[in-house]
Amino acid sequence: MTLPHLTFARRVRATPFERRVLEAGGKGFTVYNHMTLPSYFESLEADYAHLCEYVQLWDVACERQVELKGPDALQLAELTTPRDLSIIEIGQGRYAPLVDSLGGLINDPIVLRIAEDRYWMSIADSDVLLWLKGLCAGRAFDCELFEPDVSPLAVQGPLADKVMDDVLGKDLRSLPFFGFIQTTLVNTPVLIARSGYSGQGGYEIYLQDSSKGEELWDLLMEAGQPHNIRAGCPNLIERIEAGLLSYGNDMTMENNPYEVGLDKFFKLDKKAEYLGRDALKRIERKGVSQKLVKLLVDTGGPMQMRSTSTLFTKNGDCCGYVTSLAHSTKYGAALALAFLYRPWLDQEDEFFVQSDDGQQFSAVLSDHNWQPIRAGA
């Protein structure tokens, strides 16, 4: 079977960097927030090896912003999440799971406070703007809501600091994670945050004029030449190794924050009103029906999964399903994120994974550092 092609159209929006991505050899793509996102250049494995040693430029323009602007901006934002957003100062950001009235996850953005009464939600792949528009209209809040012309470009990898030194002529190493500065590059306002969807460190440059995309790309590529910079993209192997969750893959609206360990980002008693309070209290009291766990899977080498790999106990009981999987040379196994149903939580540590084409692979439970553990240990 040949690899499927992605057909472009206006509906699958082009990013300001897309032409450069194609020129740089972007081969695989996905669609995220109605926009293209590269998924690999040379190969997942070669891209991974380069990312962990040098520095890469990533077109992550698909991390769209939803702007909340006006006197009720904070009240509306607070309504969407159990996380306390009132403490965010201008120039800071916070990761905030958004939940609906049933406790289901709507998205997991970074909330950035840009100015007094002005916030950006830097979103994962769902139309948060529509949810906010509905809430705002329903409650008659005084708040403008729109997608501003903002396109993040990420500089990721161990040498990211050096590239930024050259580009900015100043040191950003003291910036806290999700903290940001506002400055100009290529004569255009940009916001530069210590952030990014990898465990390798780096920055995201929020370009505020999409017509300047190629100019910004070229500036960074040139500054990165001495550091062996390459075009890259969020890497499946690296993000699973780093334990980063992906909305739509490892959690959906069917999941609540407790199932995927996001409850560590909030307490239920924040002062402001929010939609999910009652539902989350109920879930906290009753416990979850499944939980995301980590597995080491013996696939014998790289393999690709579609979406329906099922998890079984050694006895053949269906006990969950895999949400993300990639083979890691570093750990000598495929690393998987998987939901394990409640009856088997803390009870089982050996499984097998059955892919949608019927192949079976043995798997063991692992800790957060991808080391095998015994159930209940």
Added chain:
Amino acid sequence: MTLPHLTFARRVRATPFERRVLEAGGKGFTVYNHMTLPSYFESLEADYAHLCEYVQLWDVACERQVELKGPDALQLAELTTPRDLSIIEIGQGRYAPLVDSLGGLINDPIVLRIAEDRYWMSIADSDVLLWLKGLCAGRAFDCELFEPDVSPLAVQGPLADKVMDDVLGKDLRSLPFFGFIQTTLVNTPVLIARSGYSGQGGYEIYLQDSSKGEELWDLLMEAGQPHNIRAGCPNLIERIEAGLLSYGNDMTMENNPYEVGLDKFFKLDKKAEYLGRDALKRIERKGVSQKLVKLLVDTGGPMQMRSTSTLFTKNGDCCGYVTSLAHSTKYGAALALAFLYRPWLDQEDEFFVQSDDGQQFSAVLSDHNWQPIRAGA
């Protein structure tokens, strides 16, 4: 430059028919409502020729349903659109442009009344569920909202009736457009509507159990053998010829219904409350700043466009932009949908289109039957 590959992941949801689509030679894909949608099999041109003569089976599972269920279902649905939904009887459907408080288009679903207090919105590509969840929470309506396990499979083409005769053993030719029956196929509840995203006629079968996808596919493929059925998909050439608009391509949240001619589906004076009333009245009074028109473009043969083809007058004034384009052998030109800015409406009938790689093509205004017209004629 090689064609970009679409990378699969759980987030890009598999349809119940996807494996059959790949086996049948699906080559191009796009992503629609976070789900795969095939875009071509042999080629746009070969697929088109077959569709216009025989019958095709289309995986349009990505036309997701949003279910509204409960005492306030109608009131919530009414709030989202200027179209009067109170007149829909059980077993009927209506095309309904959804608009926000600013008059911007959120989506353009078919609204189906399934039962008393139970509606489906069969949606285009945006998260309508999130908008409805926001509105429902904001207004504290008593209405359940969710995406049911429903996957449409379309039978399209001039021989569609014959295939349905064989499958159902009864005649659906008297069913009005968007009317539907509820029955069972492959031992599973299905809703069969006279509907579909082509001008060739046909049906959409709403399968209500995704585990039965391949069984339903096989049933229809077998029934269609005598009629030269093939796997197909919505065809860019045919849908433009037929004048069907595509949300995300030919209209977005930045557009109002008047700009794209959807005002013919409603009057502003419906009794029920709806969000866009004030904004739409204002737009009706002041007129639009741009309007979607049809153009015949002299491309000299098939060509693909990314997303930024610009429209110029003969004098070189930028006067609009193209939203969809495909070459039609039938009309001997590329057919384009394009926004024309107000100062040039009814003033200009000759243009040139400049693609994002700098190529220029001459173009003339056309009527709804793709015949050249003079401005103001």
